Amino acid sequence: MSHPSPLSPLALLARLGQMVLGALGAVGRVAIFGLSTFSHMVRPPYYPREVLNALLQVGWLSLPVVGLTAIFTGGALALQIYAGGARFNAEAVVPQIVAIGMVRELGPVLVGLMIAARVTSSIAAEIATMKVTEQIDALVTLSTHPMKYLVAPRVLAALLTVPVLVGVGDIIGIMGGYVVATQNLGFNPAAYLKNTVDFLEARDIISSLVKGAAFGTIAATMGCYYGMQSGRGAQGVGRATKGSVEAAAVLILAANFVLTGVFFSL
Amino acid sequence: MIRLENVHKAFGDNKVLQGMTLEIPKGSSMVIIGGSGTGKSVALKSILGLIKPDSGEILVDGKPADSGDRDAFLARFGMLFQGAALFDSLPVWQNVAFRLLRGSLKRPVEEAREIAIEKLRRVGLKADVADRLPAELSGGMQKRVGLARAIAAEPEIIFFDEPTTGLDPIMSGVINDLIREIVVEMGATAMTITHDMTSVRAIADNVAMLHAGVIQWTGPVAEMDQSGDPYMEQFIHGRAEGPIEAVR
Ligand SMILES: Nc1ncnc2c1ncn2[C@@H]1O[C@H](COP(=O)(O)OP(=O)(O)O)[C@@H](O)[C@H]1O
Numbered sequence: 001m002s003h004p005s006p007l008s009p010l011a012l013l014a015r016l017g018q019m020v021l022g023a024l025g026a027v028g029r030v031a032i033f034g035l036s037t038f039s040h041m042v043r044p045p046y047y048p049r050e051v052l053n054a055l056l057q058v059g060w061l062s063l064p065v066v067g068l069t070a071i072f073t074g075g076a077l078a079l080q081i082y083a084g085g086a087r088f089n090a091e092a093v094v095p096q097i098v099a100i101g102m103v104r105e106l107g108p109v110l111v112g113l114m115i116a117a118r119v120t121s122s123i124a125a126e127i128a129t130m131k132v133t134e135q136i137d138a139l140v141t142l143s144t145h146p147m148k149y150l151v152a153p154r155v156l157a158a159l160l161t162v163p164v165l166v167g168v169g170d171i172i173g174i175m176g177g178y179v180v181a182t183q184n185l186g187f188n189p190a191a192y193l194k195n196t197v198d199f200l201e202a203r204d205i206i207s208s209l210v211k212g213a214a215f216g217t218i219a220a221t222m223g224c225y226y227g228m229q230s231g232r233g234a235q236g237v238g239r240a241t242k243g244s245v246e247a248a249a250v251l252i253l254a255a256n257f258v259l260t261g262v263f264f265s266l
Numbered sequence: 267m268i269r270l271e272n273v274h275k276a277f278g279d280n281k282v283l284q285g286m287t288l289e290i291p292k293g294s295s296m297v298i299i300g301g302s303g304t305g306k307s308v309a310l311k312s313i314l315g316l317i318k319p320d321s322g323e324i325l326v327d328g329k330p331a332d333s334g335d336r337d338a339f340l341a342r343f344g345m346l347f348q349g350a351a352l353f354d355s356l357p358v359w360q361n362v363a364f365r366l367l368r369g370s371l372k373r374p375v376e377e378a379r380e381i382a383i384e385k386l387r388r389v390g391l392k393a394d395v396a397d398r399l400p401a402e403l404s405g406g407m408q409k410r411v412g413l414a415r416a417i418a419a420e421p422e423i424i425f426f427d428e429p430t431t432g433l434d435p436i437m438s439g440v441i442n443d444l445i446r447e448i449v450v451e452m453g454a455t456a457m458t459i460t461h462d463m464t465s466v467r468a469i470a471d472n473v474a475m476l477h478a479g480v481i482q483w484t485g486p487v488a489e490m491d492q493s494g495d496p497y498m499e500q501f502i503h504g505r506a507e508g509p510i511e512a513v514r
């Protein structure tokens with residue numbers, strides 16, 4: 001049998017077809033995994049201790065990194081808007097743009113990406129290691145469903161806490177802008193806060209929190225999915241971790257685009 | 267009774283089980299021997315449904331292993347994994363009592379802890395390891411914790427994957443006696459994988475040798491030395507020369 005040259009148009013088309021089919025297959029598997037996660041989340045038995053632990057790991061312990069990310073971003077944003085606005089005498093819009101930029105876009109996206117870095121990677125590495133060391137098999141033989149015991153608590157915790165983290169990030173980001181604007185750029189503190197509050201609409205805040213819930217779900221689900229699919233050995237764990245963070249980050253940015261469209265252009 | 271009938275399993279082009287047939291009578295102790303990488307662990311995992319065979323049948327008490335209520339099925343089994351497979355986020359006693367702390371066999375925490383400490387004592391571990399984390403224990407100690415976990419809920423059928431590998435001879439003796447005791451006193455059905463011929467003689471009612479994906483020889487332990495099977499002879503005497511290739 002003679003193979004067509006790897007560069008012939010037909011071979012390239014075949015490769016492309018394979019990639020598309022592969023991608024569709026992956027989307028299908030992730031979708032089934034997500035649905036199965038939710039079905040296990042709502043059916044007993046429940047593992048409250050695992051949920052509490054996941055809430056602590058995903059939510060509480062992520063606060064420092066979220067806070068730092070938000071405060072520096074808010075501060076930098078205020079400087080940028082001031083400098084950029086000065087080109088057409090619009091320096092005064094700093095409070096409004098910082099508020100809208102943080103709440104609608106930067107808060108959820110940056111918190112989502114930090115969660116992908118911190119939480120997705122650790123979930124994937126932990127579950128993959130459990131897979132490689134037969135701990136998942138051991139769970140099954142001890143009549144405990146890994147989807148219920150490992151996956152559902154982590155996804156539930158992310159679904160509940162990441163919106164809160166985003167809310168906190170929004171507030172801290174606005175505070176970062178406030179500090180820079182009032183200390184360095186000569187804004188009046190009371191006026192700055194009043195402008196911020198007056199300008200924000202309920203829809204801005206709701207969109208921010210909904211994005212947080214979506215991004216948290218994506219981040220935890222990808223960590224669990226890649227962990228459960230992990231190959232054998234240390235290399236398997238490494239691949240699972242890398243793949244999970246890549247997938248979570250890309251999906252978060254794509255979901256952000258879609259959700260922004262849904263909230264603000266319909 | 268457990269019965270494997272012409273079971274096949276391949277991973278890609280790696281044909282592991284190629285028609286394995288074996289019967290383990292209820293309340294008996296079967297020991298499986300065979301070179302490393304011949305698929306002994308795969309066979310045990312197939313019975314538990316952790317690995318799905320490509321073809322063939324696995325019957326437990328006459329019923330296909332993959333039919334019926336999976337929780338009820340698994341509740342009858344205990345398994346010691348080759349690498350112990352302890353949950354490294356949980357202290358030793360919670361590993362041992364895992365089944366007793368949740369699900370259908372759940373009981374009060376105090377009682378579960380007491381049972382765990384009692385089982386640890388039976389595998390030769392002192393009560394002070396109960397609150398340590400698995401990562402703080404040596405390999406041999408982890409293995410024994412895994413053993414304690416396998417027997418904690420007093421299952422009817424127990425699988426031991428290399429229970430004495432990595433243990434000193436005295437501790438191996440303790441574990442061999444324990445496995446024998448579990449079969450005789452609790453009437454459990456046991457399947458043990460081992461490379462240690464001393465263990466085989468101490469534990470087995472029956473012996474089966476897995477080679478090239480099939481059972482080469484099986485029979486009562488008393489007949490093992492007169493099997494007349496060249497594979498068995500080579501394995502028992504640990505000879506480099508013989509039908510089993512030293513490079514696999
Ligand atoms: N989950 C798996 N995926 C791919 N190959 C596997 C898997 N489990 C076992 N194998 C392969 O099957 C063969 C038998 O493995 P195993 O049953 O662990 O051997 P042993 O007889 O030493 O217990 C080995 O070649 C191993 O690489």
Ligand SMILES: [Mg+2]
Pocket residue numbers: 306307308348427
């Ligand atoms: Mg093995």
